[in-house]
Amino acid sequence: MDEYLKEMADILDEESVTANDRLDDFNSWDSLAILSVIAMADSRFHAAFSALDIRGATTVGELYELLSKGTKAS
Amino acid sequence: MKLVYRGKRIEGLLAIIPANERSFLDEMDQFDFPRGRSLKLKEVMGYDRHRIVDGPVCVSDLAVAGFEHLFGRGLLGRDDFDALVLVTQSPDYFMPATSSVIQGRLELKHDMFCVDINQGCAGFLVGLQQAFMLLDQPAIRRVALVNADVMSRKVSTRDRNSYPLIGDAASITLVGRCDDDAPIHANIKMDGTRRDALIIPAGGFREPSNPDTRTQHTDIEGNLRARDDLVMNGSAVFNFVQTEVPPMIQALLETAQVDVDAVDTYLFHQPNRFMLQKLADKMEVPYAKMPSNVVEHFGNSSGVTIPLALALNLRERVLGGTLTTVLGGFGVGLTWSSMLLPLGPLEFCDIIDYPQVS
Numbered sequence: 001m002d003e004y005l006k007e008m009a010d011i012l013d014e015e016s017v018t019a020n021d022r023l024d025d026f027n028s029w030d031s032l033a034i035l036s037v038i039a040m041a042d043s044r045f046h047a048a049f050s051a052l053d054i055r056g057a058t059t060v061g062e063l064y065e066l067l068s069k070g071t072k073a074s
Numbered sequence: 075m076k077l078v079y080r081g082k083r084i085e086g087l088l089a090i091i092p093a094n095e096r097s098f099l100d101e102m103d104q105f106d107f108p109r110g111r112s113l114k115l116k117e118v119m120g121y122d123r124h125r126i127v128d129g130p131v132c133v134s135d136l137a138v139a140g141f142e143h144l145f146g147r148g149l150l151g152r153d154d155f156d157a158l159v160l161v162t163q164s165p166d167y168f169m170p171a172t173s174s175v176i177q178g179r180l181e182l183k184h185d186m187f188c189v190d191i192n193q194g195c196a197g198f199l200v201g202l203q204q205a206f207m208l209l210d211q212p213a214i215r216r217v218a219l220v221n222a223d224v225m226s227r228k229v230s231t232r233d234r235n236s237y238p239l240i241g242d243a244a245s246i247t248l249v250g251r252c253d254d255d256a257p258i259h260a261n262i263k264m265d266g267t268r269r270d271a272l273i274i275p276a277g278g279f280r281e282p283s284n285p286d287t288r289t290q291h292t293d294i295e296g297n298l299r300a301r302d303d304l305v306m307n308g309s310a311v312f313n314f315v316q317t318e319v320p321p322m323i324q325a326l327l328e329t330a331q332v333d334v335d336a337v338d339t340y341l342f343h344q345p346n347r348f349m350l351q352k353l354a355d356k357m358e359v360p361y362a363k364m365p366s367n368v369v370e371h372f373g374n375s376s377g378v379t380i381p382l383a384l385a386l387n388l389r390e391r392v393l394g395g396t397l398t399t400v401l402g403g404f405g406v407g408l409t410w411s412s413m414l415l416p417l418g419p420l421e422f423c424d425i426i427d428y429p430q431v432s
Contacts, residue, residue: 013110013114027108027111030107030111030295030296031235031308032115034309035308035309035312036118038309038312038313039312039348042312042313042316042352048313048316048317049309049313050309050310051307051308051309051310054309
């Protein structure tokens, strides 16, 4: 989870992020951030997610739960 | 599907790119995104400059300029090839075929097989496969494979998803026979159920162009485009490439019984630097062996990116020697294909501007 939070902070252009942070509150939560998350899912979780799947998550922590569950769609 | 060819080689290659160069920094204000995020996109994807046609330049214009260059320099005789294979998704007309337009404009001989193939990012592979098959005919001594697209004319200038990376270009690859009878292994797969991932929805017979299809709308991400414009589902394409391409290359090398380290260069289609580096990471191929710099120099010109990657990065090495090369193409269709072949020594491997500044 710590590694994940670090990577999410980098993707969102923030110093740090927490599991409770809402994704929509970040100005940087855009198509590029979502593609970066999809790439992270591929390399870190060996899973394929669609942009729609990713948009389904509300918080940083919820997104972690989603990615941990593995391949959902493509 | 496994494919195998024998006694064929690439003899020479010329790429033709529009002289008109645009830069991402000059264009980013036309997108409805904060500058900071566009700069981040530039950094992550490796966007910088791209070449796009200035005005109503067509595929046959680029191709004819390329052939005239070859004829003028004595690199190809007008009667020294018997087939013209054009791979494009931006033809001059619905009918006739643009290969016939090129043949006519150049006043080439009638003893000539002309064909258009509708393929995009895997178009260099599909075109080579067609050329190799044609060369099994004794009457066909040499094939001119033309890859060409002016797709910028079908991309909305306000679509940050596609416009920064689009490029226009053409290439002419001369393909002929050789004495080396060693097998050239290749493979190809297609999945038409995922055809919507890269599509121009309107303007064909399914949905003819009309005032509605010409009207731009904002998508969920903030890009403006019309149904007459190209639309790409970036995340679907990313997943497709990362999922399908590594096992395809692995299968190719297994069939050929060649070790991954024995390959000198992986010349892949160039969607953007980001996707290619992720692919290299996954395949455990050093970045130095997989060029990924075509988009930042010229943009993504679908089937022309492999010839451009070769001419931009490996010109001297393929003029002077032979490289064990894996070609990889993947994209619209969806289509994905690869080929292992010895590349070089080539007779020429050049990039010229259109129109030529002399």
